[in-house]
Amino acid sequence: MARYTGPVCRLCRRESMKLYLKGDRCFSDKCAYERRSYAPGQHGQRRSKLSDYGIQLREKQKIKRIYGLQEKQFKAYFKEADRQKGVTGTNFLILLERRLDNTVYRLGFANSRSQARQLVRHGHFLVNGRKVNIPSYLLRPGDVIAVREKSRQVGMINEALEALPRRGVMPWLDLDKDKYQGVFRTLPTREEIPLPVQEHLVVEFYSK
Structure with a gap:
């Protein structure tokens, strides 16, 4: 698709x-x-x-559109979350939050996830000092995400940082605006992920 x-x-x-x-x-x-x-x-x-199926479908579509994923990729994350220990729905959201493009957005280096995806693909970011241009790259606790030195004058990055107070920085991230870098400090809990979604409906949708 x-x-x-x-x-x-x-x-x-x-x-x-x-x-x-x-x-x-x-x-x-x-x-x-x-x-x-x-x-x-x-x-x-x-x-x-809506029928029960319709409600589950709409919830799946909602989360898929928030993170900007295609169906094949979205389902692959679900299968990975289902293999992990713990609550499948929570594991699923944590996997999505660990994506590099999502973290770039959460840190305030982009105004939207689609803009963050574009910036990552164009090679504007370093992870632990190495250039990473894969938006789906999964971060681990302790990873440092930084804007490349020559990319710190990019207009959309600076405009996004100026608008950051409107959104704020998530509690599992640390941001140093002066150094244009942030740290993926720890894995988020479900309570810390500010999404008004019912992920258990996605679990029910794929469990049929």
Whole structure:
């Protein structure tokens, strides 16, 4: 399945919640979801009752769109989480949070995960002193993520850092704005991951 390239604001409206896919625009009065909080399309304002399967599907789609993944990759993370000890749903979210592109976004070096993915692919970041341009690279506790010296003048990185106070830094990360670097200090707990999602529904969806 190809990556979605249409208007991302339609995705927020389809999932009936802000997915924060467009950075600063999502915090402004230009946000499409704030203007039209119903589903897109000709019949978007109709009320429809979802089946149990439909509820599970929408929750899966919601998480997949938040992290910007394709179905094959998303399902691979679920299988890996299912193999690990502990609660599968929590393991699943922790795996997604460990991605390099997500951490770059969480540290405030990008305004959205899609922007973070682009910056990583273009080689603007170092992990433990080595250039990594793979957005899906999984970080471990203690890893240091830094902006390359020659990339510290990139406009979108500095603009994102200026807007960071609006989002804040997650408790499992440490950020040094002056040095343009952060530390993936520890694995997050479910309570620390600020996502209004019900990951157990994804477990139920894939367990059928």
